[in-house]
Amino acid sequence: MQNLNKIFKELESCPKEQLGANLDKLRESVDSIFKTQQHNFTKLNQIGTALSAESNLNVLLELIVTAAMEFTNADGGTLYRTSDDDKHLKFEILRTASLNFKMGGTTGIECPFYPIKLFPDGKPNHEQVAAYVAITGETVNIPDVYEVSGFDFQGTKGFDQKTGYRSTSMLVIPLKNHENEIIGVLQLLNAQDKENEIISFSKETQKIIESLASQAAIALTNTQLIKGLSDLLEAFIQVIAGAIDEKSPYTGGHIRRVAEVTLMIAEAIHKTKEGRFAKVKFSPENMHELKVAGWLHDIGKITTPEYVVDKATKLETIYDRVHTVVTRFEILKRDVKIESLEKKAELLAEGKSNEAQVLEAELQSKISEIEDDCNFIKQVNVGGEFLSDDKIERINSIATKYKVTVDGENQNFLSENEVYNLSIRKGTLTPEERNVINHHIVVTIDMLESLPYPKKLRNVPEFAGGHHETLIGTGYPKGLTEDELSLEAKIMAVADIFEALTAQDRPYKDGKKMSEAMRILGFFVKDKHIDGDILKAFVESGYCAEYAKNELHPNQLDTFEFEGKTYDYTVYKEHAQKCFEEKQKQIEQRLKEKTVTTY
Template identity: 55%
Template sequence: MDYYNGHEDFLDRIEKLNAIGIALSSQRNAPALLEMILQGAKSILNADGGTLYLASEDKQHLIFEIIINDSLEIMMGGTTGVSIPFDPLPLYDREGKPNNNMVAAYAAINHKTINIPDAYVAEGFDFSGTRAFDRKTGYRSQSFITVPMQNHESELIGVLQLINAKDPRTGAIIPFSEQSRSLAESLASQAAIALSNNRLIQEFRQLFESFIELMAEAIDVKSPYNGKHCRRVPDLTMMIAEAVCKANYGIFKDFSMTEEELYELKIAGLLHDCGKVTTPVHVIDKATKLQTIFDRIHLIDTRFEVLKRDAEIEFLNQKLAALESGNPQNVPSLEAKFQQKIQQLNSDRTFLQKCNIGGEFMRDDLKERVLQIAKYEWVDTEGKLSPFLNENEVYNLNISRGTLTPEERQIINDHIVVTINMLTKLPYPKNLRRVPEYAGGHHERMDGKGYPKGLTREQMSVPARMMGIADIFEALSSDDRPYKDAKTLTECLQILGKMKQENHIDPDLFDLFVNEKVYLRYAEKYLHEYQIDQVDLTKIPGYTPPAV
């Protein structure tokens, strides 16, 4: 008598099937999903063991994914971390003929459920491997049910196989009933849908991430002086997020982020500078104050050579006149005056070359010297007497900090507005809706003096504040900026510390960044050895160690 013919028991198994179906639809972790499928099938069919196979990408093999046997206490694959030592089952031989001898292969090839009451007396299938396994373990493999898993397009996803149905009252091994067959096929169908959906989600995520990384790479490749920024900032942001989530002190004691929230932050990090696709290359790459398509300091060097040539011609003419007029005693003073002028021109040229490089600050007396040099006159290529420096050259050479004019700096700053505008137009799924906010906030300041929205600390999320620190630290430590040398860890932290004191960056995140040595983890991965110096935390301005 089939125990499972009981009406109440059948309803109970239907309820289990529905519960498993609901659980399958919400599970996103692939190994856990596979375990849930096999464990659910074992429970519904009251089987002693089972195997779940997945079809290879080329649909030529069945790959062992999970093996479970309660009596032998075997559990391999899935989330266990225990590898399965069996080779994939071939679905076809070398000549392309179907492998109908193996029951799992037969079910897969023919899209047919196979229900075998006793493998030892079954005909048409090769169970020699099963018998060998039984001899080795002392087990008795008896009833089998093997169900192909197919998606809505009848494409093979895998095979679900259960072994040794048990009578729940006596524990005796019995055949799988027709009801069991029906339930197994129903579960296999649900499992195929769940696996297909999971695979589609993973493939979509991979496509999405690949597209995002492609955009980040395009931005980095656009500028040889900014070639690592879009990849390093998200990595450092995630290091900070990990440290914050692990912190068991201060305001972050109870702070946490889910796997989906961390993924959202990662995507935001990859997209944080996407607006730079619209920024002109000559602005991004402006390595010196006079650079446009080329560095105009070379034109100024040529003008100095013209002035030196004219000075030499004037000196030679004066020397010749002195000799012809019988006043050779005037020659030494003329030569001294000439050498003095050449020396002054060489000094002025060196000075302008240094001004052109840019720096942290240019004093007013240096700016005045630029204005004085600008008053020199030279005969240009058209034979006209012109000022030595034009207004644009003076304007650029007298830039106070860095190499960008206020107008060029505004162009650079506008990239974040473009970033926000680009990102807010995308139809995000629910788990990515904060990407624009995270990506668009990395130039804001805690005191509201940042851009583009002038947000204060209270108006910003913690992840957005994390990215702000990551963006600054990467820029300070980078060795590919045209306007500065790569700084050591001490120099980077000292600058960040001053930014904390000036209410530029989040004070608590900065302290955690230093205390948890996030900077060192990043340095060991990305920085040069000469940059990784011994940091004396007592000399980092603004740093406050956590209270013990």
């Protein structure tokens, strides 16, 4: 542009005979300027496109600096980002081409410099040029940092002394977002001409870099917003899991562990090089989607009553009613003793000591019978083994054999509801309670399908909602078959069952040993409830062993056979013991925090 102005002045004073030559020179200058502007516009557009397409924050920050350096042929570039509290400038990217000096970004080398304080002692920092630009929002263009006053360049000069470098021209530009907030500062050093001689940053170059900085700020803001939303979603998921954890510290552990096993299995399949899964690969986005599904797979349990989720005994509701039944037995023994003592006193008063002794023997027999029945009820209340017909008959017999007086009326010793619960054949849940538990997956699907997912998470409802399905359509809630289930849903089914079998923090059962868990999983494979190839990938990859040594009780680690191979997990017992002790402390702490005495 300066050359063009010079030619115009020459045209005004040049003789007519030289006018043609000067016009040709003008035409060439205009053409050159046009081509340069067109090139700059194209390049700026390309850079803008590249910036807007980049989602990796480190790569984006690096791209901003390298693009600005290439555009201006600058030898050095530094990018700062403002802290969340807007009180500091943090070094993010450092580049000096001639020294091959690189820090930050994708280099993996952290910038070792302290953040620049913007308001030391509460006053604005106008001494350091980057801080000045961050505070005022003004661009600073310096021809030579050694010949300028008003800024403190001791750090720059110190760098020059150590390296033999000579910092000269400097262009410092603020990065402003759509709300005109300063989110960072771009600093370029030592602009160079075509012969790589150091020159000042021209006004035209400054305008172009300001335009680039504007695009960079938008791209950086978008990336930060996307990351912020992603972090918010992650935090929200953790909050939901925490809410379920508040209902049951056991369920909270289940959610975390299922998510962990799910990702381990996916990683195992991803690394498989032969067989059915040889071509199956999971991208970071796929893994994140699986992670989210894992954390949300039991979200429906937030609506499940706590006593059902944690029902450790058959008579448990909001408390274990067996204690009430035991109290009845104690009252029954008291009443029998009182009745016997009254009769014994009458017999002794009548001089019938022999009959009194017989009565005492009968009393001891009745007390023994009552205590035996009480112990039986306490035993069947646990639900640790399959309940036979003769035991159910005995429960019904006890219910009517004794009587209790309520409001002056004689009633059966056990209520219909107590008999019904005590007669549960296996486990601690009635069919109705089992339906309540199973309904959580319906609620899970309804809740997850109601959310507006981004494209990368749109499969979360299907992944999370299919972990109770089987390969032959006998699962719930939709009765899907193998062809209707995604690989990810099948992975989650294996993870969910494996965790349920081996979990040792459930209130109603002990965790299975690895040999027993693998035996049961083998039956699940045989019955086509789960995918055997998925289980095989998990075990043979070593991820199963990794999980076992970190999550299972040492007593669960034994030797087992799988697919013709022997696996010895006893070697992990010492490590498992340390992990178990730490987790027990955490569970005890959660239970302690959950138990609040109200006065």
